[in-house]
Amino acid sequence: MKTKSALHSQSLTMRCTLHQIPRLPFTRSRRTSFLPASSRSLCAARQIQGPIGVEEFRKQAMEKNEPLLIKGQQEPSQAMTKWFEFHPVPRTINKTAVALSEHFTHPFDVKMVPYELTVPTWRPRGFDGDNVDRFISWMANTQTGWPHLWLSSYLHDIKQQLGDEYDEHHRFLRFEAPISLMSAALRYNAVKVSFQRVTQLYIAQAPISDLPATLQDDVATPEIVLKAGKGDVYGSSIWLGLEPTYTPWHCDPNPNYFCQIYGGKVIRLLPPGLGKSLFRKVQAELGQTGSSTIRGDEMMQGEERTLLTTKVWTEEAPEEMMEVVVSQGDSLFIPKGWWHSVKSVDYKGDLNGSVNWWFR
Numbered sequence: 001m002k003t004k005s006a007l008h009s010q011s012l013t014m015r016c017t018l019h020q021i022p023r024l025p026f027t028r029s030r031r032t033s034f035l036p037a038s039s040r041s042l043c044a045a046r047q048i049q050g051p052i053g054v055e056e057f058r059k060q061a062m063e064k065n066e067p068l069l070i071k072g073q074q075e076p077s078q079a080m081t082k083w084f085e086f087h088p089v090p091r092t093i094n095k096t097a098v099a100l101s102e103h104f105t106h107p108f109d110v111k112m113v114p115y116e117l118t119v120p121t122w123r124p125r126g127f128d129g130d131n132v133d134r135f136i137s138w139m140a141n142t143q144t145g146w147p148h149l150w151l152s153s154y155l156h157d158i159k160q161q162l163g164d165e166y167d168e169h170h171r172f173l174r175f176e177a178p179i180s181l182m183s184a185a186l187r188y189n190a191v192k193v194s195f196q197r198v199t200q201l202y203i204a205q206a207p208i209s210d211l212p213a214t215l216q217d218d219v220a221t222p223e224i225v226l227k228a229g230k231g232d233v234y235g236s237s238i239w240l241g242l243e244p245t246y247t248p249w250h251c252d253p254n255p256n257y258f259c260q261i262y263g264g265k266v267i268r269l270l271p272p273g274l275g276k277s278l279f280r281k282v283q284a285e286l287g288q289t290g291s292s293t294i295r296g297d298e299m300m301q302g303e304e305r306t307l308l309t310t311k312v313w314t315e316e317a318p319e320e321m322m323e324v325v326v327s328q329g330d331s332l333f334i335p336k337g338w339w340h341s342v343k344s345v346d347y348k349g350d351l352n353g354s355v356n357w358w359f360r
Contacts, residue, residue: 326339
C-alpha cells in the first residue's frame with residue numbers, strides 16, 4: 001500500500017507532466033555561485049491573475065495547500081510606490097539609478113538592521129581586487145560628512161572578521177549596520193560598471209515591527225493574511241539587497257505569503273516529504289546530521305551550501321522540482337512545510353526587494 005507521502009509525490013509528478021514549462025534561456029543571471037543552470041523542463045506552480053480577494057485566496061491557495069503565484073496582486077502597494085526613486089546619473093553608462101527614497105530613509109537612516117554579506121571567491125579574469133574594499137575606500141575618500149566616514153570605518157572593521165584567505169567556498173558574515181549603508185552602496189553602484197559593483201549585501205529578514213510607524217503603514221498586513229486563515233500572524237520581514245541575493249534550501253513551520261516589491265526573484269520548491277529527503281541525502285553525503293528546522297551559517301557557506309545549491313539549482317534537481325519567477329507586483333503563497341530556495345533573477349548589483357508574512 002502506498003503511503004500518503006508517496007501518493008502525494010505521484011500526484012505531483014502527474015501534474016508536472018501536464019504543466020511543465022521550459023526553463024528560461026541559460027544566462028549568468030540565472031545562476032547562483034556561477035553553477036550551470038538546468039536545461040530540462042521543471043514543474044510550474046499554479047498561477048492566477050490578481051488582484052484577488054480573501055475568499056478566492058482561501059479557495060485557490062489555503063484549501064488546495066499548494067504553492068500559488070498571484071500575478072499582479074500589487075501588495076503592499078504603498079511600499080512599491082513610496083520606497084524607491086530614480087535619479088539621473090550623468091557621465092556614466094547607467095542613465096538612471098534606483099535609490100531608497102527620502103520617505104524611506106528619513107525616519108530610518110540610522111536604524112540598525114540585520115545584514116548579510118557574502119564575498120564571492122571568484123574574480124573576473126584580469127581583475128584584481130575586492131569590490132567591498134573599493135566601496136569602503138570610496139566612502140572614506142570621496143564622500144563628505146561623518147556618516148560616510150563612520151560607515152567606512154565600521155564596514156572595514158566588520159569585513160576584517162572574514163579574514164584574507166580565499167578558498168573554494170563563499171565567505172559569509174552576519175552583522176548589524178544602519179540602513180544608510182545600503183543607501184551608500186546604491187550610490188556607489190550607480191557610478192560603477194557591473195563587475196565593479198558591491199553585490200550580495202542583503203538586509204535579510206528585518207522584522208517589519210522594527211520599522212518606524214510611517215513605514216509600517218506602508219507594509220500593513222494584507223487582508224488575505226489576516227482573514228484567509230485563523231488570523232494568527234507569526235512574523236513578517238523585509239528583504240532588501242544588492243543582487244545576486246540568495247536564500248538557501250529550508251522550510252518554514254507556517255504558511256508564507258511572499259510579495260515582490262522591486263526586481264524579481266526565482267524560487268524553487270518541493271513538498272515537505274521530498275524536500276526533507278533531499279536535505280537528508282545532502283547531510284548523509286557530507287557525513288552530517290544537521291537539523292532541518294534550526295539552520296545556521298552553514299547554510300550560507302562551505303560544503304553544505306555548495307552541495308545543496310547543486311542539488312537544487314542544477315541538472316541534479318529532482319524531477320518534481322517546481323520553479324516560480326516572482327516579478328514586481330506578484331505574490332506567492334508557500335504552504336507550511338514546503339521546502340524552498342530563493343535567488344534574484346539578476347546578478348549585476350541592482351536593488352532587489354521583497355516583503356513576507358508567516359501566518360496561519
